[in-house]
Amino acid sequence: MLKLVVREFSLSDLDRILEIERKSFRNPWSIRLFKFFSKNSPRGFLVAEVDGKVVGYVIAALEVKLDFRSLSIVKYGHILNLAVDEKYRRRGVASTLLQHILRNLRESGASKVYLEVRVSNLAAINLYSKFNFKVKRVLRAYYPDNEDAYLMSKDL
Ligand SMILES: CC(C)(COP(=O)(O)OP(=O)(O)OC[C@H]1O[C@@H](n2cnc3c(N)ncnc32)[C@H](O)[C@@H]1OP(=O)(O)O)[C@@H](O)C(=O)NCCC(=O)NCCS
Incomplete structure (x- = not known):
């Protein structure tokens, strides 16, 4: 069993995150995007560590x-990015990260959570x-290379 520690992102994690990001995605996020989300939603940016390594x-x-039918405010969680170092996959790291982020979103008042995923990404x-x-739903040609996405959601 991996001894995992989940904590909020800190700027010193950036190099390691970019390394994992570039190996994990065809269209990796830029450093600016990671910095934007770390400033704007610190509780929404979590890292998993094993022996001090992200x-x-x-x-x-x-x-x-605003829900115009009920004239009430609805809060949604939107999962924007999730990746695990190749060497640590299939050992529950993503599952642990998801558990933590879903709890944070629920505690922030979200009643639903949604995400987009490539239709070819069976693991995810x-x-x-x-x-x-x-x-x-299927979102046609959602990605830069025109691959479709599934829009997936669940109630919290
Ligand atoms: C998708 C990803 C985050 C999964 O991370 P992980 O830490 O390996 O996932 P977990 O170990 O928590 O796996 C949980 C379950 O997911 C499914 N799963 C994970 N990897 C899988 C694979 N390669 N093939 C099929 N199912 C897989 C299984 O149901 C698994 O449960 P099991 O191991 O008991 O069968 C990882 O493969 C990754 O970083 N991929 C590249 C980036 C990416 O695609 N991110 C998602 C974008 S939407």
Whole structure:
């Protein structure tokens, strides 16, 4: 069993996060995007460490919308990024990060959480399905290379 510590992101994690990001995605995020989200939602940017080394991270935003039917404010969690170092995959790191971020979102008042995932990304689709996320829609040509995304969501 991995001894995982989950904590909020700190700026000194950036180099390591960029390394994991570049190995994990065809269109990696820029350093500016990571800095933006660390400033704007510190509780929404978590890292997982093993023996003091960052092995994964998750970023979520809290979005506030007006529901025009009920004229009430609805808060949604939006999972924006999640990646785990290749060497540490399939050992529960992403699951642990998801548990923590879902709890933070619930505590911040979110009643639902949603995300987009490439239709070819079976690992991530399986992971989210395990957490009871359901596919709600297909977003055609959502990514820069025109691949479709599934919009998945779940109630909190
Ligand atoms: C998707 C990703 C975050 C999963 O991280 P992880 O730490 O390996 O995930 P976990 O160990 O918590 O796995 C939980 C469950 O997800 C599913 N899963 C994870 N990796 C899988 C794979 N390669 N193939 C099939 N199912 C997989 C399984 O159901 C797994 O449960 P199990 O191991 O008991 O079968 C990781 O593969 C990754 O970083 N991929 C590249 C970046 C990415 O695609 N991010 C998601 C963007 S939406």
